[in-house]
Amino acid sequence: MLAKTFLAIYFLLLILLSGSLKQVQKLLSAHEASYLQSLRNLKKKINLLQSNAGKQATRATNSTCPKLEPPVNGRKLGKSHSVGHEVHFVCDPGFELVGPESRVCQESLTWNGQQTACRYINECASSPCLNGGTCVDEVNHFFCVCAKVFVTMTNTSAATSPDTAAASTMPAATSGPLVRPSRCTITQGTTHCTCEPGYTISGRDSTTCTDIDECELFHNGQAGKLCLHACVNTPGGYRCSCPAGYNVTRDGRSCKDIDECATRQNNCTKDQTCINTYGSFQCVRVDCPKIPNATYVKTSPMRCERNPCSVDNKACSQAPNSFSYHYLAVVSNLSAPRVMFRVSAMRPIGDTLRFSLLGGRQARRHFTVQRSDRVTGQLMLVSPVQGPATLEAEVEMSELERRVPLGRYITKVTMFVSQYEF
The missing domain is CATH 2.60.40.60 (Cadherins)
Incomplete structure (x- = not known):
């Protein structure tokens, strides 16, 4: 009888223990599900933060407009390419600006306006030469090639007013390879005359240039003779010459012997x-x-x-x-x-x-x-x-x-x- 009682109690305990285990199992499953959901929510938040950080970094990287190059024959003023900043453009002397003088970096990270360029100015377009002179256009100035009875005068358009834009003419002396007319610029009513390299103003006559005899002027200079043998004056310059049997060296000053034997420039016979x-x-x-x-x-x-x-x-x-x-x-x-x-x-x-x-x-x-x-x-x-x-x-x-x-x-x-x- 006692044994049956113990057996009944044992089975009762088993039943109670089994129910408790099931309750514990359900409780653990619920906690696990809650934990997994929390992990999913955390991952979503992390991904969202990373996405926002990437967008902010991209926005920070691309917060400037593309770099603008200066126009050919011109310059760009201003180095900042940030939103709201301006850059300005100027052209070199002898060129005029085509397009806007300045451009602004917009919120769309693009520059407003059109591309700027510098166009060459043709000073001869207005036919400024008088008395049948021929206009020769050069960068930032022009000069007139006149008849023999007139002196060539030049004009710098950037430094003169419209009233003085035309070239003036004056009677000229006889010209030749050693005498040439000077190049004169009229600036605010004042005439400035210059000569080509190798020429100098002839005394008080500022309209005539005479050749400089470098051979005579620098015959015994501090740096030595211009030529080690003979100096030949030329219009606007000079050249060195050598005696027969010599060639001028690469420096243009010295003389180098010609090897007539090596170059077969001799008349020796076979037995000589x-x-x-x-x-x-x-x-x-x-x-x-x-x-x-x-x-x-x-x-x-x-x-x-x-x-x-x-x-x-x-x-x-x-x-x-x-x-x-x-x-x-x-x-x-x-x-x-x-x-x-x-x-x-x-x-x-x-x-x-x-x-x-x-x-x-x-x-x-x-x-x-x-x-x-x-x-x-x-x-x-x-x-x-x-x-x-x-x-x-x-x-x-x-x-x-x-x-x-x-x-x-x-x-x-x-x-x-x-x-x-x-």
């Missing part, structure tokens, strides 16, 4: 060698010397060597072993002392090398020979030479063994001195 000199050229032909008891053969275009001597031919063995020929081109009045040429022994066979200068008084007047090291001698120019001139010098190099001569070698140097110093 072309030597370029300053301002000219020389055709040379090397022939081996003729010395008694010795014969020579050409081993290169500029070198002759002695043929072998017989054992009993003492005179042959005492003759020079070789002759070499060298040609130098120098300018006039070359500064001295100066090394002009060096002679060296490639493989000396003796214990001593001796260098000496051969030739007469002329050679010794301008040259000397010095030793620069144990195996090298050098030909020195000891005094300047005024060109044009041709100088010759012979340098002898002797090899000795215990003061006994072993060989002699002759170097002939020919120096062509130009007429000019450049």
